[in-house]
Amino acid sequence: MADARMEEYIIGPVFNLDFFYSPLEEKGSKIELLGIDWRFESSLDGFVRLPAEQQLALNDKQCIPEYTVCGHNSSTMRESLLDGAFELAEMFVKAAEKHFAPGMIGPFCLQTCVDKDLRFFIYDVAPRIGGGTNVHMSVGHPYANSLWRQNVSTGRRLAMEVRRAIEQDRVAEIVT
Numbered sequence: 001m002a003d004a005r006m007e008e009y010i011i012g013p014v015f016n017l018d019f020f021y022s023p024l025e026e027k028g029s030k031i032e033l034l035g036i037d038w039r040f041e042s043s044l045d046g047f048v049r050l051p052a053e054q055q056l057a058l059n060d061k062q063c064i065p066e067y068t069v070c071g072h073n074s075s076t077m078r079e080s081l082l083d084g085a086f087e088l089a090e091m092f093v094k095a096a097e098k099h100f101a102p103g104m105i106g107p108f109c110l111q112t113c114v115d116k117d118l119r120f121f122i123y124d125v126a127p128r129i130g131g132g133t134n135v136h137m138s139v140g141h142p143y144a145n146s147l148w149r150q151n152v153s154t155g156r157r158l159a160m161e162v163r164r165a166i167e168q169d170r171v172a173e174i175v176t
Contacts, residue, residue, distance in 0.1 A: 010113035010121045017110040019089045023173045031089050035141025037132030040071040072132030
């Protein structure tokens with residue numbers, strides 16, 4: 001029991017918030033929301049589409065859903081939630097700076113759930129390119145496309161940052 005932990009299950013949609021932190025930015029925000037994705041999980045997604053009576057009738061091997069990620073899809077979020085998404089990103093960047101110098105550089109993903117009261121809950125952090133960003137490769141992320149006025153995937157945004165660092169002779173600021 002000493003190693004036991006309690007977790008809360010949040011009932012609500014799952015959003016992977018794909019951000020980018022630029023230490024080179026001097027005029028605007030250093031934090032950009034590139035895009036949002038959500039994921040498909042093996043057996044869970046089919047399981048939740050069954051009526052409760054059928055879920056209860058499943059055999060022993062089928063009654064516990066599996067959560068293996070098997071795909072992603074692009075998403076957007078209602079505008080009133082975007083401020084909260086940015087607040088989460090700002091807190092994460094500050095914590096990373098405080099505990100892991102020099103802090104966050106480049107892409108990161110906050111994996112969240114949103115409850116019925118529209119509150120965010122972070123259940124995982126990927127301090128790297130998020131696993132779902134591949135759905136944006138050829139078309140770019142919706143929010144990044146709006147910001148940069150061209151198709152911008154996470155890979156393209158990284159390339160833009162490297163080019164900018166080279167042009168400004170600031171490469172040391174984007175590598176550790």
